[in-house]
Amino acid sequence: MKRKAINFERLSDLLYMKNVSLNINYQEFDNEQELAEEDRILLSMARAAAGNAYAPYSRFWVGAAVRLANEVVVTGNNQENAAYPSGMCAERVALYAASARYPGIPVLTIAITAKSASFKVDYPIPPCGACRQVMAEYETSGPGSTRVILSGEKGKVLIFNEISSLLPFMFSKKEMNH
Numbered sequence: 001m002k003r004k005a006i007n008f009e010r011l012s013d014l015l016y017m018k019n020v021s022l023n024i025n026y027q028e029f030d031n032e033q034e035l036a037e038e039d040r041i042l043l044s045m046a047r048a049a050a051g052n053a054y055a056p057y058s059r060f061w062v063g064a065a066v067r068l069a070n071e072v073v074v075t076g077n078n079q080e081n082a083a084y085p086s087g088m089c090a091e092r093v094a095l096y097a098a099s100a101r102y103p104g105i106p107v108l109t110i111a112i113t114a115k116s117a118s119f120k121v122d123y124p125i126p127p128c129g130a131c132r133q134v135m136a137e138y139e140t141s142g143p144g145s146t147r148v149i150l151s152g153e154k155g156k157v158l159i160f161n162e163i164s165s166l167l168p169f170m171f172s173k174k175e176m177n178h
């Protein structure tokens, strides 16, 4: 009789592994009118920035507004290029401009929004992975956490109180100091 081969790798998985789950907390608002005034203003600045985006290829206009600990707000928007990969997301344009102009000043909050030429963006726009990584960099170089406000043109608004909520298991400078 032919025996079925045992897969030892899987067997040790079953013996030693633990299923672990992650809990992510964030706040959800039905619309931007429900936000605290300071956040509503930041979001309106991100919206204004989206209107100035240079996005002739995607016609998807993204705006970001960064509130710094010195109370300055720096905005940015996506900048596209005929050589597509040379373009840059709104979040990184805003964060890099903030760090260039106000080096070392902690980023308290970043508000992000978007609109499109072809459909209504009626959901909170999630930032891309590279932008999350850049948010993580500035958060971990400061003393506190960075809040993230996500919205579309209308509808729900989400608030995350720290970047790890958007980028669990993030790689940061701490990994190199163990």
Ligand code: THU
Binding pocket: 055, 058, 060, 062, 077, 078, 079, 080, 087, 088, 089, 090, 091, 126, 127, 128, 131
């Ligand atoms: N985009 C951003 O500006 N931020 C994001 O987080 C996602 C995508 C831009 C890049 C490109 O100009 C357009 O949206 C479509 O991907």
